[in-house]
Amino acid sequence: MNRDSPEKGAYGDGSPVAAFATPLSESALAVIRCSGGGALELAAPFFSRPEKLKTAAGHSIVHGWIRHEGEKIDEVLISVYRQPKSYTGEEGMDISCHGGIAAARGVMKILRKAGFRDALPGEFTFRAFMNGRLDLTRAESVMEMVSAKTGAGLRGAALRLSGALETEIRSLRDKLVEILAETEIYLDYSEDEFVPGGAEDPSGTAGEESGGRMPGRALAEEVLARLGALSASFKRERLYQDGALAVIAGKPNAGKSSLFNRLIGEDRAIVAESPGTTRDFIEAWISVEGIPVRLADTAGIRDGLSPDSVENTGMDRSRALMAEADLVLCVTDGTEKYEHEKDFPFKGENPRLFIWNKADLPSCPAPPRGFLPVSAVTGSGIPELCGAIAAALEKTAEGPHAPGGPEETGVAPGTQRQKELMDQAAAPLAEALELADRGEPLDIIAPLLRESANALGEITGEVSSADILEKMFSKFCVGK
Ligand SMILES: Nc1nc2c(ncn2[C@@H]2O[C@H](COP(=O)(O)OP(=O)(O)OP(=O)(O)O)[C@@H](O)[C@H]2O)c(=O)[nH]1
Ligand SMILES: [Mg+2]
Structure with a gap:
């Protein structure tokens, strides 16, 4: 090294x-x-x-x-x-x-x-x-260990700290180097002496034309698939590392603050019978099935302007926070007449979950389709709500599933740098395979394989430059 x-x-x-x-x-x-x-x-x-x-x-x-x-x-x-x-x-x-x-x-x-x-x-x-x-993946995981917020986040970081990602990347790189070495051997012979797939070719594909043959082609495809799966798992990994913002929103008095207190497990937000109780938003970090969630309770939003300017300011803040949310928890008071536009007078593309609160009251009818019945007071429906929050957040971070992918092995990139280099390794490799398909000669394919191997080398730090290293380490905290 x-x-x-x-x-x-x-x-x-x-x-x-x-x-x-x-x-x-x-x-x-x-x-x-x-x-x-x-x-x-x-x-x-x-x-x-x-x-x-x-x-x-x-x-x-x-x-x-x-x-x-x-x-x-x-x-x-x-x-x-x-x-x-x-x-x-x-x-x-x-x-x-x-x-x-x-x-x-x-x-x-x-x-x-x-x-x-x-x-x-x-x-x-x-x-x-x-x-x-x-190596660099382990060095980066040191910082991830320090900032992990939940057990699941810590497990991903610990896996990288123990060298699981390093081992994986080195093995992928070794495979590329092996293909590259074979390619170089072919390049050293002139075509009439040695034809890939010819009599001397150990791969035994005798009789096929040399154009389009790439030594170790199946292996290259395997590496490419694995790189794709690893890269795709990054979003999910970040979800478990950085967490997500879930904003509780709805009409005044729907029970948002009660639900907030129930989810964080303590009486933090003021709950009162009168609508318009919450003015400024309050937030707290919780773990929802291992996902770190920054949960925010906001001021109730009612249609039209309130004569109370503080309430209006509170509503503006609620809307601003909702715009940032990874998930909006739309709460309605199930005992009241439900009118979608009046209950949720806010727009936005952010994913939403609909919650039918006060299900404990006899006056509360069964919820309309798509609503989760809960009671912030008794806690009924809360485990199901947590399951739905986790599923909704997982969905926002979903990548394509691949057999033997990170969801099976648990290994995933932990930093943007690692993810980008995986993509940088995949692109020339895909191009190499494409060129081989079109029957292009090996001497233009080999440099692409080298480029791919180098990008993988940068992930572990086998190939590195001073400025990249300093930039990386300067993001750490002092004392680490
Ligand atoms: N029975 C019952 N009462 C509830 C439930 N959730 C909230 N409440 C009551 O509803 C009233 C309003 O609750 P809050 O949690 O303050 O409602 P909010 O949505 O935060 O209201 P604002 O802050 O004014 O927008 C209080 O009297 C709560 O005790 C519930 O699940 N069941
Ligand atoms: Mg409130």
Whole structure:
């Protein structure tokens, strides 16, 4: 693997760096992460047991005080890492100090004095990549692990962190390289000496014409199908990683806030008998069958203008939020006369679910077709509603199903970068197959195969350039 190609910028300069690995707030502990050659030597003069720190074995913990000019700053535990057995592959330490803002800041200040530079966003993971500890798909999954919101989201990220996508991409690339190698062999012979599909051809397709024959054609088709399935699964993967916005909307008093409280499992929104209770929208993240959903309760929308200007502003905000929604949960009061235009006086193309609320009341008739009966008060119909929300969101993220596709293996691209490179690998491969069909010579097909293999190499980082890497890692948080 060639990790020397990117120029060494500030990111990869190997100098000792430090950063908070935990948020700076009042807490029991805070962790400051340090990495780089000579890190232990640099920190030792500011530690109560300098010799102990300098000679500590890798994966051991040293207890002592961070001090400066005779003043004790904080009592800490230092986890020591020796090159190359660390996250970054460099010598390093994790300093566990007290979580108070002053204590953690005090230790950080001393580290700067000692000569540590503040780590750039994602610099630890960047170094891990440069030192061959991780490929790019795994490096990116580190960030996904941090931002995962539900168990399902975490599982996808963990699968990539454990190398499932890396293995898959490498295997697809190996197949392309194999086809390419065979193609090159054919190219090295002149046509009258060696005819693909001729007597010497191990594929045993003797007698067929050389035009249109592409060695490993079936394999190339297999790779193309797999790339298509992987790329198509990206939308669904993003749904589980980033989540979706579901907006509760409907007439005043329909029970939107009651439903919101029921779905989030706590009494957050004000519920009252009088219509026009909710003015500003409230939102909360919930998990709906593993999908992170940003659920918003909005002000009720009634037809025509209300004399109350605050209510009108609230209605404007509801409409604006609905326009952004991945799913609009249209709630109606089942005990009232239902008139579609009056109940849902809002337009838009966004997918909708229709909810027939207050089903617990005897005065509530059976819902019209297409409505889900629920009671925000008793909770009846809520599991079915959650199922319907999950199904509707899944539908918005649906891709074509392919046998052996990601829905079976669970492997999917986790970032836009990975998805785009999969498409960039698929396009020349499809073109190569098309040219072969038309009987075009192998010497114009081979470069397309190479282009495809290179795009796959970029996914794992086998082929990479400095600017792309820096751009990627700068999206990480500091301390990762
Ligand atoms: N019996 C019964 N009452 C409900 C149900 N859902 C809401 N309510 C009652 O309906 C009234 C209005 O409920 P809210 O949740 O405040 O309605 P809303 O749609 O948020 O109203 P606005 O914020 O004014 O637009 C309250 O008195 C609720 O207790 C339900 O499922 N069953
Ligand atoms: Mg309300």
